[in-house]
Amino acid sequence: MSNAIPVVTPTLKDFEDAEANVLAIAKKTPILDSFYLSELTGGLVYLKAENLQRTGAYKLRGAYNRMSKLSTQERKRGVVAASAGNHAQGVALASAKLGIKATIFMPIGASLPKVQATKGYGAEVVLVGATFSECLRAAQEFSHKKNSVFIPPFDHIDVVVGQGTVGLEIMQEMPDVDNIVVAIGGGGLAAGVAVVAKLSAKANGRKVKVYGVQSEHAAPYVPSMKTGKLTEVHTTPTIADGIAVSKPGRIPFELIKKHLDKVVTVSENEIAKSILVLLERSKQVVEPAGAVGVAALIAGKLKLKGKTVVILSGGNMDPLLLQRLVRHGLSAAERYTTISVMLPDRPGQLALTAEVIAKANANVVEVLHTRHGLGLKISEVELNLSVETSGHEHTLEVLKALKNAGLKPRIMEARDD
Numbered sequence: 001m002s003n004a005i006p007v008v009t010p011t012l013k014d015f016e017d018a019e020a021n022v023l024a025i026a027k028k029t030p031i032l033d034s035f036y037l038s039e040l041t042g043g044l045v046y047l048k049a050e051n052l053q054r055t056g057a058y059k060l061r062g063a064y065n066r067m068s069k070l071s072t073q074e075r076k077r078g079v080v081a082a083s084a085g086n087h088a089q090g091v092a093l094a095s096a097k098l099g100i101k102a103t104i105f106m107p108i109g110a111s112l113p114k115v116q117a118t119k120g121y122g123a124e125v126v127l128v129g130a131t132f133s134e135c136l137r138a139a140q141e142f143s144h145k146k147n148s149v150f151i152p153p154f155d156h157i158d159v160v161v162g163q164g165t166v167g168l169e170i171m172q173e174m175p176d177v178d179n180i181v182v183a184i185g186g187g188g189l190a191a192g193v194a195v196v197a198k199l200s201a202k203a204n205g206r207k208v209k210v211y212g213v214q215s216e217h218a219a220p221y222v223p224s225m226k227t228g229k230l231t232e233v234h235t236t237p238t239i240a241d242g243i244a245v246s247k248p249g250r251i252p253f254e255l256i257k258k259h260l261d262k263v264v265t266v267s268e269n270e271i272a273k274s275i276l277v278l279l280e281r282s283k284q285v286v287e288p289a290g291a292v293g294v295a296a297l298i299a300g301k302l303k304l305k306g307k308t309v310v311i312l313s314g315g316n317m318d319p320l321l322l323q324r325l326v327r328h329g330l331s332a333a334e335r336y337t338t339i340s341v342m343l344p345d346r347p348g349q350l351a352l353t354a355e356v357i358a359k360a361n362a363n364v365v366e367v368l369h370t371r372h373g374l375g376l377k378i379s380e381v382e383l384n385l386s387v388e389t390s391g392h393e394h395t396l397e398v399l400k401a402l403k404n405a406g407l408k409p410r411i412m413e414a415r416d417d
Contacts, residue, residue, distance in 0.1 A: 231248075
């Protein structure tokens with residue numbers, strides 16, 4: 001039998017006390033209308049913009065709630081944390097506010113802007129390991145060696161309650177909400193939101209459903225929810241690094257399996273599309289982990305009725321990654337397509353092809369013209385055209401126009417570069 005201390009479900013007052021505590025450093029973030037998503041889904045969709053939170057993510061709430069409860073002696077020992085970025089910044093800023101020395105372990109491949117921001121808040125950053133798991137082990141070993149207080153990113157009840165203040169704000173501002181959609185990594189945010197939403201709705205004589213979303217490359221909650229037992233999975237690289245966790249936290253899982261209604265997963269393409277939609281339609285910069293809830297709605301993984309609030313859990317986006325994701329998102333939406341055309345090697349063929357595409361109201365962004373390729377005859381050249389279109393139907397029109405001109409176009413597979 002397990003010797004683990006049973007998890008006691010927090011009360012509504014616990015969340016209200018945490019909110020009063022957390023607002024000493026965090027801010028209440030707005031709930032934004034999303035007319036595009038509302039029209040797409042047939043319901044009313046709103047966005048809880050935690051990407052506009054201080055440090056760019058909700059993580060500050062749980063970190064501060066936990067650290068503010070440390071004793072004077074614990075504060076003197078300093079704190080240690082492990083994070084790919086958002087928890088790191090939350091702990092660093094909370095440490096600065098509370099006057100505590102912080103040492104943050106981050107993976108070697110962590111986003112440079114997140115590393116710089118963490119250092120900027122005054123924390124000492126140690127880069128170690130290629131994955132979060134390696135980083136976590138190093139941080140825990142350092143904590144034991146130095147007798148520092150380890151601040152977990154999700155597996156502590158004070159952290160869960162602090163993160164849950166996001167849900168409390170939603171219920172205070174929109175008590176008639178029917179659905180809340182939240183990203184899940186280790187489960188701290190989802191657990192807190194699910195519990196407080198259910199408690200608040202019950203107090204008002206209503207019901208609310210809470211749905212979790214994971215990347216299909218790191219989805220331990222799917223098998224864990226099915227079996228009712230903590231299950232570790234093998235993760236593969238994902239752009240949603242903020243929720244790339246191989247095993248649920250024990251405390252969040254105990255709360256989630258009782259209070260969360262369903263968990264779904266989304267693909268890399270679906271996440272990329274959602275980031276593009278948020279940029280274009282809502283004017284919000286949201287990191288991949290923060291956009292998975294929107295991805296689930298756009299992909300039809302969740303078909304919800306009534307009022308739905310999707311939590312945009314973070315906005316710490318590396319500009320270089322954003323550039324790649326915009327291109328990938330355009331490709332996934334078939335608005336950026338690479339077309340290969342075999343041409344006879346004689347003057348005027350490139351101009352002819354460009355003219356056909358222009359008449360089809362598409363825009364050529366990039367051209368690769370080569371005589372050196374496998375399968376090319378001596379008298380042939382291969383033309384690879386990166387073309388902007390308005391979507392799937394327009395792409396088909398461009399292909400038809402090229403075929404009608406006597407050319408033989410083919411769509412090339414998109415590269416994730």
